[in-house]
Amino acid sequence: MRLELDAVSKRYGSATALDSVSLSVDDGEFFTLVGPSGCGKTTTLRCIAGFESPTEGTVRFDGESMAGVAPESRGVGVVFQNYALFPHLSVGENVAYGLRFTDPPGGGSRDERVAELLDLVDLAGFEDRDPDSLSGGQQQRVALARALAPGPDLLLLDEPMSALDARLRDRLRRQVKRIQSELGVTTVYVTHDQSEALAVSDRVAVLNRGRVEQVGQPRELYHRPRTRFVAEFLGENNVLDAVVESRPETGGIRVGVGDAVFTLAEGRRVLGRAGAVSDERAENDAKDGDRPARPAPGDELTFCVRPEQLRVGAGTNRIRGTVVDTEFQGATTRVRLDWGGTELVVAVEDGGEEAAAEFEVGTTLEVGFAPASAHIVE
Amino acid sequence: MSSASVRRAARALEQRLLTLVAALTAVVLLVLFYYPVATVFADAVLADGRVTIEPIAAVLTSEFYLVDIIWFTAKQAFYSTLASLALGLPAAWLFSRFEFRGRETLRSLTILPFVMPSIMVAIGFVATFGRNGTLNRALSAVGLPPVELLFTLEAIIVAHAFYNAPLVARVVTAAWESVDARTVETARSLGANPRRAFRDVVLPQLLPSIGVGATLTFIFTFASFPIVLALGGFQLATIEVFVYSRVRDLAYAEAASLAVVETAVSITLTAVYLRYEASQRSAGGAANPLPRQSVLPDDWTPKSTLRTVGIAGYTLVVGLVFVVPIASMVLASVTGGDGGFTLANYAFLAERQATGASFQVKPLPAILNSLAFAAGTLVVAVPMGVTMAVLTTRRYRGRGLIDVLSMAPFAVSGIVVGLGLLRGLVFGVDVLGTRIRVTGALAIVAAHAVGAYPFVTRNVAPLFARLDGRLVESARSLGATRTRALVDIELPLVWTGVVAGAAFAVAISIGEFDSTIILAEGAGSYTMPVAVERFLGRRLGPATAMGCLLLLVTSASFLVVDRFGGRWGEL
Numbered sequence: 008m009r010l011e012l013d014a015v016s017k018r019y020g021s022a023t024a025l026d027s028v029s030l031s032v033d034d035g036e037f038f039t040l041v042g043p044s045g046c047g048k049t050t051t052l053r054c055i056a057g058f059e060s061p062t063e064g065t066v067r068f069d070g071e072s073m074a075g076v077a078p079e080s081r082g083v084g085v086v087f088q089n090y091a092l093f094p095h096l097s098v099g100e101n102v103a104y105g106l107r108f109t110d111p112p113g114g115g116s117r118d119e120r121v122a123e124l125l126d127l128v129d130l131a132g133f134e135d136r137d138p139d140s141l142s143g144g145q146q147q148r149v150a151l152a153r154a155l156a157p158g159p160d161l162l163l164l165d166e167p168m169s170a171l172d173a174r175l176r177d178r179l180r181r182q183v184k185r186i187q188s189e190l191g192v193t194t195v196y197v198t199h200d201q202s203e204a205l206a207v208s209d210r211v212a213v214l215n216r217g218r219v220e221q222v223g224q225p226r227e228l229y230h231r232p233r234t235r236f237v238a239e240f241l242g243e244n245n246v247l248d249a250v251v252e253s254r255p256e257t258g259g260i261r262v263g264v265g266d267a268v269f270t271l272a273e274g275r276r277v278l279g280r281a282g283a284v285s286d287e288r289a290e291n292d293a294k295d296g297d298r299p300a301r302p303a304p305g306d307e308l309t310f311c312v313r314p315e316q317l318r319v320g321a322g323t324n325r326i327r328g329t330v331v332d333t334e335f336q337g338a339t340t341r342v343r344l345d346w347g348g349t350e351l352v353v354a355v356e357d358g359g360e361e362a363a364a365e366f367e368v369g370t371t372l373e374v375g376f377a378p379a380s381a382h383i384v385e
Numbered sequence: 386m387s388s389a390s391v392r393r394a395a396r397a398l399e400q401r402l403l404t405l406v407a408a409l410t411a412v413v414l415l416v417l418f419y420y421p422v423a424t425v426f427a428d429a430v431l432a433d434g435r436v437t438i439e440p441i442a443a444v445l446t447s448e449f450y451l452v453d454i455i456w457f458t459a460k461q462a463f464y465s466t467l468a469s470l471a472l473g474l475p476a477a478w479l480f481s482r483f484e485f486r487g488r489e490t491l492r493s494l495t496i497l498p499f500v501m502p503s504i505m506v507a508i509g510f511v512a513t514f515g516r517n518g519t520l521n522r523a524l525s526a527v528g529l530p531p532v533e534l535l536f537t538l539e540a541i542i543v544a545h546a547f548y549n550a551p552l553v554a555r556v557v558t559a560a561w562e563s564v565d566a567r568t569v570e571t572a573r574s575l576g577a578n579p580r581r582a583f584r585d586v587v588l589p590q591l592l593p594s595i596g597v598g599a600t601l602t603f604i605f606t607f608a609s610f611p612i613v614l615a616l617g618g619f620q621l622a623t624i625e626v627f628v629y630s631r632v633r634d635l636a637y638a639e640a641a642s643l644a645v646v647e648t649a650v651s652i653t654l655t656a657v658y659l660r661y662e663a664s665q666r667s668a669g670g671a672a673n674p675l676p677r678q679s680v681l682p683d684d685w686t687p688k689s690t691l692r693t694v695g696i697a698g699y700t701l702v703v704g705l706v707f708v709v710p711i712a713s714m715v716l717a718s719v720t721g722g723d724g725g726f727t728l729a730n731y732a733f734l735a736e737r738q739a740t741g742a743s744f745q746v747k748p749l750p751a752i753l754n755s756l757a758f759a760a761g762t763l764v765v766a767v768p769m770g771v772t773m774a775v776l777t778t779r780r781y782r783g784r785g786l787i788d789v790l791s792m793a794p795f796a797v798s799g800i801v802v803g804l805g806l807l808r809g810l811v812f813g814v815d816v817l818g819t820r821i822r823v824t825g826a827l828a829i830v831a832a833h834a835v836g837a838y839p840f841v842t843r844n845v846a847p848l849f850a851r852l853d854g855r856l857v858e859s860a861r862s863l864g865a866t867r868t869r870a871l872v873d874i875e876l877p878l879v880w881t882g883v884v885a886g887a888a889f890a891v892a893i894s895i896g897e898f899d900s901t902i903i904l905a906e907g908a909g910s911y912t913m914p915v916a917v918e919r920f921l922g923r924r925l926g927p928a929t930a931m932g933c934l935l936l937l938v939t940s941a942s943f944l945v946v947d948r949f950g951g952r953w954g955e956l
Contacts, residue, residue, distance in 0.1 A: 078858065150859075
């Protein structure tokens, strides 16, 4: 099923929870809404499910407006963070609840459908158990089975992993993703965890203060954030404010940050390009063309460099900073540099125990980045 | 009509179902409560169709009313509150800080006085402190002269403490158990000694609950009627008793004026209480409550010995106040005139005919009436209470007003409701040229329902409030309509509250005295409490037997409430 949100706004009194949100989710797509708490992602989900009605704008399922359609008539499966299992019903009865109102898809009996779903979430034989007797991860899988039992056209997942511990979350996330692609059900997933969003989604919408900041595939958002917010929200980033100094004949832009001068590549250098260019991306690029793409000397601009793009003793644009903090993270070490009052994060590949001395707090470190690894944001 | 349009119409009806039921409840409340109470107010301010302040002014300027009635009412309520605190606070300390056998049982028993008919408590006190009561028998057995404790202020105060000390204990225990031990440990680690830590950390967390207990006690005892009537008579009359005596003398305007004054005081106090309660809701038991100690100390230091003696003394007082009256009543009911065992009093209850012994009050019809009224009350109060519970837990504009209006029957005394129903519906109202009258029996059911439904609401509403809204949303996204989700999900999860509320409603109806005695037309619609009161002045035997029957019904209700009603810290 194709889901569209057309300029959906939701206001509570004078407070605006959603400000003209437009999105479209393709049939079978795993689409994620991500953003800090209070950004409107859950409100968006509730408008799709029909628990809230938009103050303005339209929600469409396969082109059909959902205005005035009750939640029970929308054919949407919902999984909540706290599972919301019916405590007075057994696991089997929970999963079977939606089948009270519709025939089991696939023509089998209700019991068969319940067994099939419990098998799908690796809980075969749990029919007679009490929801209270299950662990958090098991309860969440029951909630998923319950939502999927009536064969919904759309699956909504509202922070379904937040209450679980990290290891379990990773495993369950992969299971959800596998089930989703097996069934091919269109899925909208809400999370505040950016790494989760990048890991599972076909496409991601970053929301901030009730507005859509950017929509795109995970790699695209990571490497080509459109706004400062997206650049800082998804993964770690070094975001620097600069003033354009000149535009040399040889190409690129020379910018000044404090006393330092860097050369940035012009245009969009896409790193790790993946997948075909979707219509939407083409659209985005078309929009990009509208803004002043050729900054003139004296203009201010903001660019970002990922920690892993800052290389020790390499790169055309050099920065000398003092190590203020290091964090060993296994494959890499996060080194924080003080660079004339600006803090920079460098991800250094771990070079073994001997190499650690190089990054001791207080030592001076020279790092650099290639013009093409910097990305200019709005 | 096509099936689609039928379905559409059904949906439209369903969406308005709650509104419809709410409107119906509002109408019932209007007819059964607000209109009658308004009649009383009208009686007080209208004379010959003109507005006048004369009757109320007469009350407020009369020295007799101000000093003998209103001041006395406030005074006895104040002393009763002090006595209830004195008797209830040690219990809260024992319940929350000590471990002993039967602690949980005793603690749940504190709800029992709440469902006990006050007229029954009065019989217990008469059987204990009356001329031929347990106390005087014990005194004469050891050769001491008899004492007369009935018809004194002290008797009233002790009986009120019987009623309200458990309430104080209940509320304060809940607060004490929700004190986080870590707050005390923090204070101690910062340098406070145990006494200082109690004063600085524990006491501030208890004070709101003590305030709640004291305010409720004052409200209840200010409007106390059967206890004062039975133990004080007309010599020691509170406003309620005097209103009743005025009604008996058919002096309605005077009765109404007094009732208005009383209601004004009660409503003010209740409003204060509700505000207070709303700002001070304690959150159940603490994850980390204060540790409990054994009642008997491990080693006998002077301090621990003193404490143990204190606890023993307190236990003795509790026994005297709570156990002896009930035991005396049970004992008196099986004691004949010769002092031997007899079941004559119970045999008498089964008699159909009025006999000389009953002073024209037929006992069996009174029992049957009580049961019939209780059934009627259930039918009206349970749906009303559940609807109110739904309404008070939903969010919408003007909910605060609904909360107050629906809880108003808490603040208006049974006498006022009874008087209003009598003057309004029983005497008849003209509606569009037709005279509408209801019988006393119907009016009694109405009065009982009005008194009982807030208890249903208070039992059910917390369960509705605790329900996760996502349960209903999950059900709806799975295809259930709103009503279907209510039936499939919400009602099964709150039904224990409904059962407990129903048990409360039965107990309230069976024990209701204030409005029943005003509305009972002759002996035909007497209930058990009214019959008890009639017997009380003349012959103790039948009164105590009837009292034991009331005790039985009340205890059964209590068992149901205790089984299904949760902890009930707030009430």
